[in-house]
Structures are given as structure tokens and as C-alpha cells.
Amino acid sequence: xxxxxxxxxxxxxxxxxxxxxxxxxxxxxxxxxxxxxxxxxxxxxxxxxxxxxxxxxxxxxxxxxxxxxxxxxxxxxxxxxxxxxxxxxxxxxxxxxxxxxxxxxxxxxxxxxxxxxxxxxxxxxxxxxxxxxxxxxxxxxxxxxxxxxxxxxxxxxxxxxxxxxxxxxxxxxxxxxxxxxxxxxxxxxxxxxxxxxxxxxxxxxxxxxxxxxxxxxxxxxxxxxxxxxxxxxxxxxxxxxxxxxxxxxxxxxxxxxxxxxxxxxxxxxxxxxxxxxxxxxxxxxxxxxxxxxxxxxxxxxxxxxxxxxxxxxxxxxxxxxxxxxxxxxxxxxxxxxxxxxxxxxxxxxxxxxxxxxxxxxxxxxxxxxxxxxxxxxxxxxxxxxxxxxxxxxxxxxxxxxxxxxxxxxxxxxxxxxxxxxxxxxxxxxxxxxxxxxxxxxxxxxxxxxxxxxxxxxxxxxxxxxxxxxxxxxxxxxxxxxxxxxxxxxxxxxxxxxxxxxxxxxxxxxxxxxxxxxx
Numbered sequence: 001x002x003x004x005x006x007x008x009x010x011x012x013x014x015x016x017x018x019x020x021x022x023x024x025x026x027x028x029x030x031x032x033x034x035x036x037x038x039x040x041x042x043x044x045x046x047x048x049x050x051x052x053x054x055x056x057x058x059x060x061x062x063x064x065x066x067x068x069x070x071x072x073x074x075x076x077x078x079x080x081x082x083x084x085x086x087x088x089x090x091x092x093x094x095x096x097x098x099x100x101x102x103x104x105x106x107x108x109x110x111x112x113x114x115x116x117x118x119x120x121x122x123x124x125x126x127x128x129x130x131x132x133x134x135x136x137x138x139x140x141x142x143x144x145x146x147x148x149x150x151x152x153x154x155x156x157x158x159x160x161x162x163x164x165x166x167x168x169x170x171x172x173x174x175x176x177x178x179x180x181x182x183x184x185x186x187x188x189x190x191x192x193x194x195x196x197x198x199x200x201x202x203x204x205x206x207x208x209x210x211x212x213x214x215x216x217x218x219x220x221x222x223x224x225x226x227x228x229x230x231x232x233x234x235x236x237x238x239x240x241x242x243x244x245x246x247x248x249x250x251x252x253x254x255x256x257x258x259x260x261x262x263x264x265x266x267x268x269x270x271x272x273x274x275x276x277x278x279x280x281x282x283x284x285x286x287x288x289x290x291x292x293x294x295x296x297x298x299x300x301x302x303x304x305x306x307x308x309x310x311x312x313x314x315x316x317x318x319x320x321x322x323x324x325x326x327x328x329x330x331x332x333x334x335x336x337x338x339x340x341x342x343x344x345x346x347x348x349x350x351x352x353x354x355x356x357x358x359x360x361x362x363x364x365x366x367x368x369x370x371x372x373x374x375x376x377x378x379x380x381x382x383x384x385x386x387x388x389x390x391x392x393x394x395x396x397x398x399x400x401x402x403x404x405x406x407x408x409x410x411x412x413x414x415x416x417x418x419x420x421x422x423x424x425x426x427x428x429x430x431x432x433x434x435x436x437x438x439x440x441x442x443x444x445x446x447x448x449x450x451x452x453x454x455x456x457x458x459x460x461x462x463x464x465x466x467x468x469x470x471x472x473x474x475x476x477x478x479x480x481x482x483x484x485x486x487x488x489x490x491x492x493x494x495x496x497x498x499x500x501x502x503x504x505x506x507x508x509x510x511x512x513x514x515x516x517x518x
Contacts, residue, residue, distance in 0.1 A: 011059055013082065017089035019058065024071075025049040033092045035083040038404065038411050040073040047071055062397055062416030074415045076400055122184045122260070129180060133173025134459045137447040140166050145462030145475070174358075178203045178252050178259035185263035191270040195290045199266040202295045203252040203259065203303070207236060210251050239299070248304050257313070258298075258306030265302060266294035314360040321365045321440050322468045331365070331440035335433030338373045339425065342410065362465035363445035365436070368480070371456035372435035372487045377413045378405025378453070379431065379488040380424035383495025384417050408453040423504040427494035435487025442479040443471035454484065 024030055024044065031043040044050065047066065055073065056064055060082065062074040075082050087093065143153045143163045153163045179200030186196025209231070231237035231247035238245040252258050270290040277285045320330040357364035381398045388394040394417075401412040418425035445464040446456070460476045472479055498504055 013085040014089060016058065016060070016082070017086045020055065020073075020086065021090050023051040023054045023058075027090055027092070030090055030092045033083070033087055033090070035079045038074060038076055038079055038409055040075060040079060040083060040086065041070045042073070043069065044071050062401065062412045063414075063420060065415050065419075074412050076404065076412055118188070121188055122181065125184055125187075126177075126180045129173050133170055134447050136166050136170045136173065138458045138460070140170065141447060141461050147462075147475075175253050176200075176204060177254050177256065178262075181256065181259040182263035182266065185260070186267045186270070189264070189267040189271065191267040192274075192286070192290070195270055195287055196263065196267065198287075198291055199262065199294050199298075200259065202291065203255075203262065203298060205251075208249055208251040209234070209237060210253055246300065248299065250303075250307075252298075252303055252307070255307060255310060257310040258303045261302045261306045262294065262298045265297060266290060269294055311360065314357050317357050317364075317366070318361045318466070322466060327440050328437070331437035332433040334366075335369055335372060335436035336429050338369050338432050338436075339377065339410075339414070339429050342373065342414075358447060362467060363447065363461050363469075364466075365440050365445055367446040367452070367456065367459060368439045368444055368483075369432065369436045370452035371454070371480075371484060372432045372439070373428075374405050374408050374410050374453040375484050375487050376428040376431040376435065376491040377410045377418060377425075378402045379491035380428040380495045381405065381413045381417050382488075383427065383492040384421065384424045384499075386492070387496055387499045406453050408455070421504070423498035423501070424495045427498050428491050430494055431487050431491035434490050435483045438483040438486055439480065442483065443469045444476045444479045444483060445469060445471075457481065 021027055021030070024042070025046065029045050029049060031045060033043075034041045050071070052064055055061060060075055060078075062076060064071065064073050066072065140163055143159055144151065153159050179197055182200035182203075183193055183196040185191075186193050186199075231249060237249055238247040239249055252262075270286065273286050273289040274282070277289075320326050320334075357366065378401070381402045385394050385398040385402075397416050401416050404410070405413040414425065418428060443464045445461050445466050446459045447461055457477060457480050460480045461471075462475045462477065464471045464476060
């Protein structure tokens, strides 16, 4: 085996892989292996026999942690090169991230972990669509923004035409989200994917009425009305069979929770009828029994219930960030707990919240928290590098971690340095709270999700479209940059201050002593 090198790897990867296999307890202890953007993800029989200390001291390793039933080794963006050599040396067949998670669930998983992974895996193929849609909506926000009485979209027919033109792909990315979700669920559950698309379309097409046009009428008379009361008053707002009317004839435009529930039910109906249907009539029976019962349940039971649940969740989040008193509290609290939530993996659920909150309320603040969290973690590493500038290893590990975090990938920073020494992590959490609070009170909201760091500015609304929120003078772009610069500065400053606290000095000494004794 030849020695492998690239611009960042200057050691023998075969020898490195052999050592890693030994530290992991041997080949027989490795059930499966995969990798993501920055990490080796391993499912092991027994994690008690691994030598974690030796692994973390290996060249190229920025840290280790356990999540989603997998032992994960943080390498960085060159992880694919390490992975290729590792699977050759270990003899373990490389699998996809999804397959690796499935094996991990079977080996170590419980119902909560399985549910969490399921939700995350549903959104994995959808996230690029949301990012692209967010950028398109961000550009349309600029065209439609009011700059002291001047609107680009009103300055000429070209800009108006461009704005109308871009609305089409933006609608497909967000308004037709139930189609994406149902397809992804059918794919994940190994049901017929084309039928998943059809089920999603059944939630959106006319003569179903647009749910947001209907909702907009709720306060038109100055008083609150339930959506089914409004539907009952409309000429085409009910399913009418003569002997009864059912006033819930609405499209589930951009709805996440109803689409999730409907997609899961439809996929299981599809799998059930495929098992039960005689082969001779399966081409007729399978699509018919999949589509019609799913659509019926969607319109009568699942959809209305899911819509109510989604509305309650969206209302709660909106209240926390817009209430005259609550917004001065919850921005800081949510910012502080954001990074710990990321550690648990529950942040995968935020994708659903981004979409639901944006469509329901006109924008969302939670994505700004994602940006603040990534910037704070990277900046905490900068503070650590400043305090340990005489240690060349701090730069070797730290600088790539900073770059990665500033581009939205925080694992190398969090697991390579911040959690290992603790005080940078605490500093980053506090700084995230400060930055998100400034963003909330200054009215910085986002169109949806995107790159969760400095490039998150592409998804910021020029003027917040959330009801009851007024963006401070200077546009959302200015206050996004101010809040994120404060986040970065606070994270660096707090890291330096906390490093001088006696407890953390002792913590550092213990870590360094452990490294010297390896």
C-alpha cells in the first residue's frame, strides 16, 4: 500500500488506520462505517473497550463524541480520504449515512432516537431545496423592500417582471412542500415514491382553497373566527354531499406537520395493500387503495388535526419572539440553549419549525439563532487560539475549525476545542444568547433556512414581514451584521475572560496532563 498524501495529510494513512482499528477494539468490534462532511461515523459492538484517549490524540483527529447511536470522530473536510483508507484496512464495508443510522438504531436505539433520526432523514434530501428557495425569496425581498419610499420592484417593468418570474420557483420550493415531504417519507419507508408525490399533490390542487387566503379573512371583521367558520361562509368552502357539508376544503400549502402525518399514513397504507393485493390486480388496486383512503383521512381527520397542532406551535414561537415583554427574555434563553440542543441532535426538528413559522407568520427568528450559534462557536475557538497562541497545535486544530464554523459546520469547533476545554463552549452559548436577543429586539427575521453562519444574511428580510415586528432603521441586513459582530466579539471576549477563572485553568491543566501521559 502506497503512502497517501494530499495538501493537508502528511502522514501514512494506512498506519493511521491500523492504529485506529486497534484503538477501536479490533475489526470484530466495528459493525459499520460511514462519513458525513466532517466526521467518521462508526457503529461499534461495545464502546466500553475502545481507547478514546488514544484516538483523540491521533494526528488529524479534532475530537470524538457519541450521537445517534454512533461513535463519531471529527476529522474535517478531508474526512473522505481518511474513510477510504480506513474501510480498506478494517475490512468493514462502507455504507451510507442512512444505512449506518439504521444499523445504529438496531444496535443501540430506542424509540426517541429512532423518531429523531427518522425526522432528520426525511429532511436531508429536502434541505437543499429549502436553501435554494430561501436564497430566491431573499432576492425577492430585496426587490420588494421599502427603502425610505423607494421600491426596486416599482422602478421599472423589468424588475416587476423578474420578481413575478422568481415567484414560480419560490412557490415550488416552499408552498408545495407537502409534495417534497410525502415523497421523502414514501422513499424512507420504502413505499412507492410516485404515489407519495400524488398523495402530496392531493393536498394542494384546486378546487381546494388556499389556506392562507382563507386565514387572512380571519381578522377581516376585527374579531377572531375559527377557520372552519370562515370556510362554512364561503360558496366553495365545503365538501357538499347534499345530506351534509364538511367545511374544511383547504389546501395544505407549505404545511409541515399535516404533511408528515399524512405521508406516514399513506406510506403504511401503500405497503399494506402491496402485501395483501393479488398480483393480477395489483397495478389497479395498489394505487387506488393508497390514494383514495389517504386523501379521505387527510381531508377529514389528519389534515385538520395536524393544521391545528402546527398553528398552536407556530403561535407559541411567534409569541415568544414578538410579545412586548417575552421578546426581551426568550431571545437570550433560546440562544443560550441552542448549542446544547445541537449536541442532542434535536436541532433537526428546526427545519420543520423554520418552514412552518415562516409561512404561518411571514418570517422566523429561529434561523437567526442558527447563524449566531455557528458564529459564536467559531469565534470562541478564535478566543482560545489567542489565549494559547504560543501553542502551535492550537492553531493547527483551531484555524480550520474557525473556517468551518464560519461556513456553518460547527462540529470541528465544538468537539475539537470548545467542549474539550469547556470555557469556550460556555462563552459561545452566552454570546449566542446576546446576539440572538439583539437580533430579535431589532426586528431581524429570516425568510427561511439557508447557510447558518455569516452567509445567513442572504436569507434575512430587509424589513421583517412578521406581524407586529418593526425592523429598526437601517434594514435587517445592517442589524443582522451588528448582532452577529456583537456575537463574535462577545464570544472571543468571554472566552478570554473565562479562561482566567481558576476552575477552568484546573480543567485545562487536567486535559493537558492527560495528553502528556498518553
